[in-house]
Amino acid sequence: MGVSHEEAFLDDWSALSAFGAVAGTTGVDRQAATEPDGEQRRWLDALLTSEGFTVHRDAIGNQFALCELVPGAPYVLTGSHLDSQPTAGRFDGAYGVLASAHAAIRTACSLRETGEATRNIAVVNWFNEEGSRFKPSMMGSSVFTGKLSLEDALATVDRHGVTVREALEGIGERGDAVAPEVASYLEIHVEQGRAMAENGITIGLVEATWGAHKFEIRVTGEQAHSGSALMRDRRDALLAASRLVVAARDLVERFPEGMLHTAVGELHVYPNSPVVVASEARLLLDLRSESAEVLAAATAALMAEMERIAAKDRVGIEIVAEHAWDRNPYGEAGLALARSVASEMGLPHARVLTIAGHDSTNMKDIAPTVMLFVPSVDGVSHNVNEYTTDADLLAGVEATTEVLRRLVCGALS
């Protein structure tokens, strides 16, 4: 008697969670193209190869495991990303890749001899979704969908000057495979919020991504002795950057609760020396809202704050780069398919929004797409304590398997 689907998934989940494990926690640290990322990629390769899939990498390190059921037919892609933030949870994208792998193995087995399949199957592990080591995030799916040039992506450097090309070649994960022709795309992910867990929803049917306006900001002051320079003579870039961090948080209070999220996650200071007034600070400041009106009003208010702070601290504040998108809907046909699967399986479900971006945010622009969520306890995300129950993980695998089966049999064609 073999192991059940459930046991097989949980065994593999335990094995996958060991790569890049952070000592003393249940979390992981496996940023894009680091050694732990290489290890988990080779493990995934072995898992799917042993099930008869053929594994390729493309030039930006996306990993595709192909199973041809219908010679010459296009592929249903299903997957997410294995890379993580530093000291992050083990679920995030990794759950979606493994759920897709198990769904693909089961679907391939069940359809290999029935003749129902009209599509082929490909499991995908997108390169560098997180964007912590190399910017921008969602790099692999952005190149795949033509939103980012391959050359620009490969030339991107990390903080130590290592390029994406060098890092991928360093772990042996840069390939030359031609991307499979895409019929449709399916992704499952943990929610990264706590609404589903609190409302008893097992399967989230993702209907849209929040709008966002992201700014890379450079503050330019002037180096000075931080002890002896007169206070009124200083042009302190760190002080002005700090006022921006506080201003971004204060913006939230101008709108109804939950309508605006703001953050500064990254701040670099130069020269960052104990007795030197900083001459430069660079920060990444994000505004996010489900409402285009709120996002526009918050952006305008931020611009006013930037002017006020620049004048007060006699520094330059410059937007080096910005990237904005509106509330971004998923296709209704995909939502209907997912709803009918969840409903027929008796899984509590609801339409949900995603605040975070996902690789499906790119993929839905080039192919019919289904995006599913499972709950996350307390919504803990990008944190070693991220947690989803086994029951919810397994329910998500079941839903993914059935949606995948229907897609391979021609749904959303």
Added chain:
Amino acid sequence: MGVSHEEAFLDDWSALSAFGAVAGTTGVDRQAATEPDGEQRRWLDALLTSEGFTVHRDAIGNQFALCELVPGAPYVLTGSHLDSQPTAGRFDGAYGVLASAHAAIRTACSLRETGEATRNIAVVNWFNEEGSRFKPSMMGSSVFTGKLSLEDALATVDRHGVTVREALEGIGERGDAVAPEVASYLEIHVEQGRAMAENGITIGLVEATWGAHKFEIRVTGEQAHSGSALMRDRRDALLAASRLVVAARDLVERFPEGMLHTAVGELHVYPNSPVVVASEARLLLDLRSESAEVLAAATAALMAEMERIAAKDRVGIEIVAEHAWDRNPYGEAGLALARSVASEMGLPHARVLTIAGHDSTNMKDIAPTVMLFVPSVDGVSHNVNEYTTDADLLAGVEATTEVLRRLVCGALS
């Protein structure tokens, strides 16, 4: 006909200023025990060796150039530090070392045959006064004066985990010389403020160092997804650290102008990733005042701000280390000696305070000490545009030479 003292000094000054020159500026970047620091040290060694001095390094990399005029007598030490902040001015400590070297060469020549000398002469280049690469600052003179243990200093690491021991050995500047016995100490430095330049003072007679209270602070929050986590759930270490930076600046306004200087020069954020709420921030926050009462009141106010911010942002704020000193006077005998020299030379002079610490701050606690300043145009310091006129540089060399001559002939014994 040989070159004049003035031409000789300015030629050497030009040569010294080339080490670690920052392209496109008149500044330098030669942090402690980096390659440019090694180069300038070898150059100083050659300069003084060619004049008959014997050059040694001690175990913490302090460089001593000895000239024995009176066998067995103790030494008058004169010097400062050659290391710089990142992208700093070329004057700072380097001027004091070169002024001392020229003063020592001239004094040795003039006294070698007269029999007036009762002391020997040593030029000193203290290791790592700046503290930018390795903390704490004034490392070499702190070890020399017994305020810091040699073992602790050698084990200190930079941001890349390189120890002081490794860095010094890497540039071949760790020695085993026994420190010379000290009779007295003389240092000259640029002011790092603009009061002297604005008031027409050529020679500053340093009477005291401002008091200071320096804090290394750790803010502890919790990693979260910086997009999707609810704002009210966040415990953002960068936000709280930013409030501390602003609070430190705001403290200044509670006291009469010029009575309190505050700064945060260094801030490190973890994980410092674009879509992660920071779980930790570390900052160096300094308060400085000439008044003990102001310093105490500012310290109390800062503690209250820390409590308020910790409660508001639900983070931990912990003082990891602190270091405080009161207004710290120089000896009156040294001041009187310096005043009589400046007066007899017809150089405009006045008693001044130093806000910044210097190696003489350490040395005055173990030996009679004279600390001189020359003016700095606009007080620009720790900045590539730092500037002192040739006339002031040369006046400082003259004053240093005459004070040194008197010390070697027994003044302050």
